[in-house]
Amino acid sequence: MKTGRYDNAIADYLGRLGEGGVVQRFGKTLHLGYDFAQELRYGENPHQAGALYGDFSAVAEQLHGKELSYNNILDARYAMLLMKDFLEDELPVVSILKHTTPCGVAAASTLLEAFNAAFKTDPESPFGGIVICNKIWDLVLAMRVNEMFTEVLIAPDYTPEALALLRKKKDRRLIRWHPQAMNLDFDYRGVPNGMLVQEYDTAVEIVRMGQVVTTRPPTTEEHASLSFVWKVAKAARSNAVVFGSGTRTFAIGSGSPARVGAVHVARDTAKHLGISLVGTVLASEAMFPFRDGVDQVAAAGATAIVQPGGSKRDDEVIAAANEHDMAMIFTHYRHFRH
Structure with a gap:
């Protein structure tokens, strides 16, 4: 068994050698020697x-x-x-x-x-x-x-x-x-007749260093709240949004096929539980493709949003935030989790 693993390790290493002996991230073979x-x-x-x-x-x-x-x-x-x-x-x-x-x-x-x-x-x-x-x-x-x-x-x-x-x-x-x-080099997921391989999503953005895209910048308190909910949104199943304030979450919408649907899930759950979202902020792990999501976030009473940006309709999304006097930050990092 040890000889076989040694042979496989050599094959995987040689398969990663590119032109000029440069080691590539992904090789021509993959052997996972787990006991x-x-x-x-x-x-x-x-x-x-x-x-x-x-x-x-x-x-x-x-x-x-x-x-x-x-x-x-x-x-x-x-x-x-x-x-x-x-x-x-x-x-x-x-x-x-x-x-x-x-x-x-x-x-x-x-x-x-x-x-x-x-x-x-x-x-x-x-x-x-x-x-x-x-x-x-x-x-x-x-x-x-x-x-x-x-x-x-x-x-x-x-x-x-x-x-x-x-x-x-x-x-x-x-x-x-x-x-x-924890070994967080590569994340493996089986598919029929094969294996998907990617790096783990270990990126942790500093929200305060993000791009303020609205007329009004976030307040000090909003910045702190946005930083907290951004970490949580990264861990929720896509499509995901997280309402929160300070250092706690108030409502989470996750696993929705539509971005605006995730907002509806969070709002409906909060309403059902008697939780007010007025004065909260919101994090979205991926971009808002349309302004409808921002309109719904504003209707819930949230005052600021952090999201990756990158939609073809970013201008419309930013305009919606400005209309509602909301602050919005683009991190330029997406955190899909499927």
């Missing part, structure tokens, strides 16, 4: 077989609970990719995810305050979801989360008291996260 890790109870659904290969446990060390399922591992992947962008934040940050997409994210002076703020975004969706944080999980947060049903909890570490309490529920999966062990 079998475990057979899963099933795949995404009970009628599908599933297995795990590689060293995922080096990144996600399971401390307690039932064996991780296929969906648990998939959810954990996206939870860690989201929180990776908040690891260096001074404030504690908590995110709640369901079906690989965030349903609430917040930062606050304590983990408990951050969790409660994230939970307010959508109290109906966290049931059976994943909770992840960027700091050591303490007893106060453990007591709060222990009141609800969660599938997986993820943190860089846990206090002994928190771990003792959380272990009392035998089925709950507890994960110690080792972000420094």
Whole structure:
């Protein structure tokens, strides 16, 4: 087996040599030498077989609970990719995810305050979801989360008291996260008869350095809010928009076929939950192709937008923002997530 891997590694390296011996990013062959890790109870659904290969446990060390399922591992992947962008934040940050997409994210002076703020975004969706944080999980947060049903909890570490309490529920999966062990060189996705390969989306733009395209620039408070929701929008499934203010989300619309549809989803959810979006800002992970999305964002009461730009109708979109006296920033970076 080791000889075969060695031969494959040599073949892949030689296949990457271009003219003049320059190493290319993608070679003529691809051999993924992952070891079998475990057979899963099933795949995404009970009628599908599933297995795990590689060293995922080096990144996600399971401390307690039932064996991780296929969906648990998939959810954990996206939870860690989201929180990776908040690891260096001074404030504690908590995110709640369901079906690989965030349903609430917040930062606050304590983990408990951050969790409660994230939970307010959508109290109906966290049931059976994943909770992840960027700091050591303490007893106060453990007591709060222990009141609800969660599938997986993820943190860089846990206090002994928190771990003792959380272990009392035998089925709950507890994960110690080792972000420094994450290999984020290439992202692989299988297709019939082949494999798609791309670099991981590790870009983190400084929103304040973006291009202000409207007559009115964002205020200091809007800049801070836009920076926060931009990170969250990057982690949501396309098409995605995120309303927020300060260091918390207020409404998230994701997975919509239409950009304006994502705005409608977020607004309708907020209305259903009695959440006012007046005075919030909005991030869109990809461009607004038409002005209708901006009109709807303004109608919701938001005052500023951050988006990549790049639409053929950017002039119309900017004009709409100006008509509503909104501030708008173009980052010139798109973050599709399919």
